[in-house]
Amino acid sequence: MHGRVSLQKLCYRGRWEIEPLKLVAYFWLISTRKRETQDMSTFQKSRTGLAETMHRLYQRGLISGVGGNASVLISSENNILITPSGYFKGGIAEGDLVRVTLDGKVVGPGQPSSELPTHIECYRLRKEIGAVVHAHPPAAVALASATGTIPSITPEQTVLVGRVEIVNFSPPGELGAKAVSSSLKRANVVGIRNHGFFALGKDLHEAASRLEVLEEAAKIYLAMSQLGKISSLSEKEVREIREFYSKE
Numbered sequence: 547m548h549g550r551v552s553l554q555k556l557c558y559r560g561r562w563e564i565e566p567l568k569l570v571a572y573f574w575l576i577s578t579r580k581r582e583t584q585d586m587s588t589f590q591k592s593r594t595g596l597a598e599t600m601h602r603l604y605q606r607g608l609i610s611g612v613g614g615n616a617s618v619l620i621s622s623e624n625n626i627l628i629t630p631s632g633y634f635k636g637g638i639a640e641g642d643l644v645r646v647t648l649d650g651k652v653v654g655p656g657q658p659s660s661e662l663p664t665h666i667e668c669y670r671l672r673k674e675i676g677a678v679v680h681a682h683p684p685a686a687v688a689l690a691s692a693t694g695t696i697p698s699i700t701p702e703q704t705v706l707v708g709r710v711e712i713v714n715f716s717p718p719g720e721l722g723a724k725a726v727s728s729s730l731k732r733a734n735v736v737g738i739r740n741h742g743f744f745a746l747g748k749d750l751h752e753a754a755s756r757l758e759v760l761e762e763a764a765k766i767y768l769a770m771s772q773l774g775k776i777s778s779l780s781e782k783e784v785r786e787i788r789e790f791y792s793k794e
C-alpha cells in the first residue's frame with residue numbers, strides 16, 4: 547500500500563514535490579519496515595514450530611518428564627530459539643522458549659536447556675542445518691546402548707536417517723558437546739549410550755522425523771529379536787534403496 551500511494555503523491559505533473567534525498571530515505575524506510583515484518587513472521591513461525599515439535603515428541607513417546615530439548619535457527623539474526631531448562635516439554639508454550647546468540651549469550655528472559663553447548667556446536671559445525679532435536683526414544687536408546695550400533699532395518703530409515711554414530715555416555719553441557727562433536731560432522735543422527743539422540747535437519751520437521759523413523763526401526767528390530775530372527779537390510783539393498791530414492 548505504501549508504494550502505490552506514495553508515487554502518485556510524490557510526483558505531480560512530472561515534477562518531484564519532494565527532494566530526491568528524502569525520496570531515497572522514504573523508500574529505504576519502506577524496505578526496512580518490510581524486512582522487519584518478514585523477520586517477525588519468521589520468528590513467529592519458528593516459535594510456533596518449536597513448541598509444536600516438543601508436543602509432537604511427547605505425544606510420540608520420544609520424551610518424558612522434563613526430558614528432551616530442541617532448537618531452531620533464526621538465521622537473519624544469528625540467533626537460535628531453544629527450549630528452556632526443566633520444563634515439561636509436552637505442554638510447553640511459545641512464550642517459554644529462550645533466545646540465544648550463536649556464541650551462547652542469552653537474549654531476554656528464560657534459562658536455556660543444559661544441552662545448549664551441543665546445540666551451538668551443531669550449528670557451528672554444520673552450516674547447512676536449520677534445526678536440532680534431542681530426544682530419548684526408548685527402543686533406539688536400548689538398541690544403541692546394548693549393541694553400540696543401529697543396523698539398517700527399513701527403507702525410510704536408510705534414506706532419512708542414514709548412518710547413525712553412537713558415542714559413550716557423557717553428562718550434558720560442555721562435556722556432552724565435546725563427546726559428540728566429531729560424530730556430528732559425519733552423521734545427521736548421533737546417539738549417546740544410555741541417554742538419547744541428537745538429530746540435525748534443514749528444519750524442525752526433518753530433524754524430528756529422523757528420530758521418529760529411527761525409533762520405528764528400533765522397535766521393529768526389537769520385535770524381530772523377540773521372534774528369534776533378525777533381518778537387517780544388506781549393504782547391497784541399502785545401496786539400491788538410496789539409488790532409487792535419489793532419482794525421485
Ligand SMILES: [Zn+2]
Pocket residue numbers: 613614680681682741742
Ligand atoms: Zn537428554
